[in-house]
Amino acid sequence: xxxxxxxxxxxxxxxxxxxxxxxxAKRLAASLGGPVTAVCCGASADGLASLxxxxxxxxxxxxxxxxxxxxxxxxxxxxxxAAKATGAKLVLFAASSIGKDLAPRVAAxxxxxxxxxxxxxxxxxxxxxxxxxxxxxxxxxxxxxxxxPAMATLRPKVFAPSPPESGKSATVxxxxxxxxxxKPRAVVTGTTGASGGRPDLxxxxxxxxxxxxxxxxxxxxxVEQLADALGATVGASRAVVDAGWRPHGxxxxxxxxxxxxxxxxxxxxxxxxxxxxxxxxxxxxxxINKDPDAPIFKVxxxxxxxxxxxxxxALTEAIKKLH
Amino acid sequence: xxxxxxxxxxxxxxxRVKVAADGKSLxxxxxxxxxxxxxxxxxxxALRVKEQxxxxxxxxxxxxxxxVQTTLRTALATGADRAIHLKSDVSAPDALAVAKAxxxxxxxxxxxxxxxxxxxxxxxxxxxxxxxATLLDRPCVSVVAKFELTGHTAKVEREIEGGREVVExxxxxxxxxxxxxxxxxYASLKGIMAAKKKPxxxxxxxxxxxxxxxxxxxxxxARKAGRIVGEGSAAIPELLRVLREEAKVL
Numbered sequence: 001x002x003x004x005x006x007x008x009x010x011x012x013x014x015x016x017x018x019x020x021x022x023x024x025a026k027r028l029a030a031s032l033g034g035p036v037t038a039v040c041c042g043a044s045a046d047g048l049a050s051l052x053x054x055x056x057x058x059x060x061x062x063x064x065x066x067x068x069x070x071x072x073x074x075x076x077x078x079x080x081x082a083a084k085a086t087g088a089k090l091v092l093f094a095a096s097s098i099g100k101d102l103a104p105r106v107a108a109x110x111x112x113x114x115x116x117x118x119x120x121x122x123x124x125x126x127x128x129x130x131x132x133x134x135x136x137x138x139x140x141x142x143x144x145x146x147x148x149p150a151m152a153t154l155r156p157k158v159f160a161p162s163p164p165e166s167g168k169s170a171t172v173x174x175x176x177x178x179x180x181x182x183k184p185r186a187v188v189t190g191t192t193g194a195s196g197g198r199p200d201l202x203x204x205x206x207x208x209x210x211x212x213x214x215x216x217x218x219x220x221x222x223v224e225q226l227a228d229a230l231g232a233t234v235g236a237s238r239a240v241v242d243a244g245w246r247p248h249g250x251x252x253x254x255x256x257x258x259x260x261x262x263x264x265x266x267x268x269x270x271x272x273x274x275x276x277x278x279x280x281x282x283x284x285x286x287x288i289n290k291d292p293d294a295p296i297f298k299v300x301x302x303x304x305x306x307x308x309x310x311x312x313x314a315l316t317e318a319i320k321k322l323h
Numbered sequence: 324x325x326x327x328x329x330x331x332x333x334x335x336x337x338x339r340v341k342v343a344a345d346g347k348s349l350x351x352x353x354x355x356x357x358x359x360x361x362x363x364x365x366x367x368x369a370l371r372v373k374e375q376x377x378x379x380x381x382x383x384x385x386x387x388x389x390x391v392q393t394t395l396r397t398a399l400a401t402g403a404d405r406a407i408h409l410k411s412d413v414s415a416p417d418a419l420a421v422a423k424a425x426x427x428x429x430x431x432x433x434x435x436x437x438x439x440x441x442x443x444x445x446x447x448x449x450x451x452x453x454x455x456a457t458l459l460d461r462p463c464v465s466v467v468a469k470f471e472l473t474g475h476t477a478k479v480e481r482e483i484e485g486g487r488e489v490v491e492x493x494x495x496x497x498x499x500x501x502x503x504x505x506x507x508x509y510a511s512l513k514g515i516m517a518a519k520k521k522p523x524x525x526x527x528x529x530x531x532x533x534x535x536x537x538x539x540x541x542x543x544x545a546r547k548a549g550r551i552v553g554e555g556s557a558a559i560p561e562l563l564r565v566l567r568e569e570a571k572v573l
Binding site: 138 | 334336337338339340342349360361417418419422444445446447448449450451452453454455456457458462463464465466468480481482483484485486487488489490491492493496501502503532533534535536537538539540541542543546547549550551552553554555556558559560562563565566570572573
């Protein structure tokens with residue numbers, strides 16, 4: 001079963017979420033058969049043969065001067081052409097900001113269904129079933145694909161990349177595709193607030209989130225210092241985002257981001273149901289709260305009952321000493 | 324300029340999920356239905372653009388059973404000029420089926436802007452906007468957090484991992500809105516009264532064959548019971564021990 005994987009790049013580098021999607025494609029190919037083809041959109045096609053180490057047998061490159069930055073309509077034309085050219089029965093993307101925008105466009109072009117933000121793909125009796133969270137993780141649905149190719153975006157940090165097969169290189173071919181860049185289009189002219197070292201919430205291994213227990217935006221420095229000591233990204237509850245203490249991009253929960261880090265530390269967060277939905281698939285949850293009856297303790301693996309203004313700085317110091 | 328806002332009725336975010344007897348859907352008992360929170364930003368931005376231009380029309384469209392008319396009236400009460408109800412009793416239709424029905428309804432309106440929330444908080448698909456734009460063959464920016472219109476060009480910012488992309492878009496175009504784009508207004512009493520008299524057109528739609536088939540709807544696996552490791556900063560040594568030795572996350 002021919003599988004096509006969209007390879008996401010930023011600044012000319014393959015992103016880790018693309019290796020996760022390739023890893024899952026390779027795993028599925030073991031039971032469904034391959035080949036696994038990668039499709040890359042960019043301004044140049046340099047250095048992509050190394051995707052062989054990550055699981056691709058062939059790499060199709062769609063190059064266009066407009067592809068140095070994300071170009072939704074153009075990328076969609078290229079990926080749809082690649083799906084047709086390879087006879088793909090399954091097309092995979094990362095559920096990243098690009099994948100979430102691109103995959104629906106490709107699905108609309110191909111006239112097929114798309115399962116978004118999947119957390120597992122299973123092949124049972126030759127039929128593919130995707131499992132995906134809905135309502136920010138309060139429930140899961142399993143969906144089948146009546147149309148072909150099946151399409152899915154994969155939640156970051158859930159699927160494992162393949163162990164690199166060093167020295168294995170993929171064959172690289174230029175992809176023929178039809179796209180008219182002279183039509184009116186959305187043009188990315190730049191980026192702001194460029195990623196300053198810390199990964200995005202959805203791609204973080206460790207998250208430290210703060211809630212109303214912090215009493216004011218100025219006290220978020222406690223959360224930031226703990227996050228720095230842990231190499232973590234800072235999150236926030238809806239209450240503090242709505243109060244204007246933190247930007248919306250930091251919000252974890254049903255009207256914010258759904259996250260599944262290795263370690264989630266909830267500081268001064270009581271645990272409203274819409275917040276719990278967004279973080280309860282984390283591998284390990286630690287809660288620090290002064291109210292022993294706070295709902296957050298019902299989902300936490302480990303709880304510390306106490307005044308966060310005392311516990312958090314002490315925890316930060318203790319973690320610094322570990323290193 | 325005519326603008327279209329596509330809105331959806333969804334379960335309130337405080338909803339506690341119960342699986343219905345068919346094992347494939349949400350038990351609707353006791354569930355409060357609301358306007359999808361992300362769609363509030365779409366409605367608000369359409370109204371702001373109309374105010375900026377000093378003219379135009381805002382048309383709210385929703386697909387679903389008879390109940391969605393309540394949500395359409397909410398949009399009318401907030402300031403939309405008229406509403407179109409695409410009637411369908413298909414439960415949880417797939418995104419492409421919805422996008423096709425919306426595209427058919429929207430195409431003849433020739434809107435300058437089509438607005439949608441970035442995703443519905445029930446199915447979390449985030450698909451209908453980019454699909455609709457593709458079917459309409461219009462430029463599209465999803466997850467818009469900032470919007471500025473000058474003449475026929477919009478300069479917008481879109482949330483990406485660790486920052487924002489700045490995008491320039493010629494109209495007509497399709498945008499999906501993120502929280503933080505604006506502060507949605509409340510409907511005034513006058514608005515609510517006026518909404519009752521605004522036109523709401525009903526049209527039956529046939530969604531055609533499904534592109535995805537839901538085979539199960541289930542609760543997440545229960546987390547195993549955790550424990551309180553201690554009180555105050557005295558608990559820290561034990562916390563660090565369990566994080567390293569039991570959970571192996573440090």
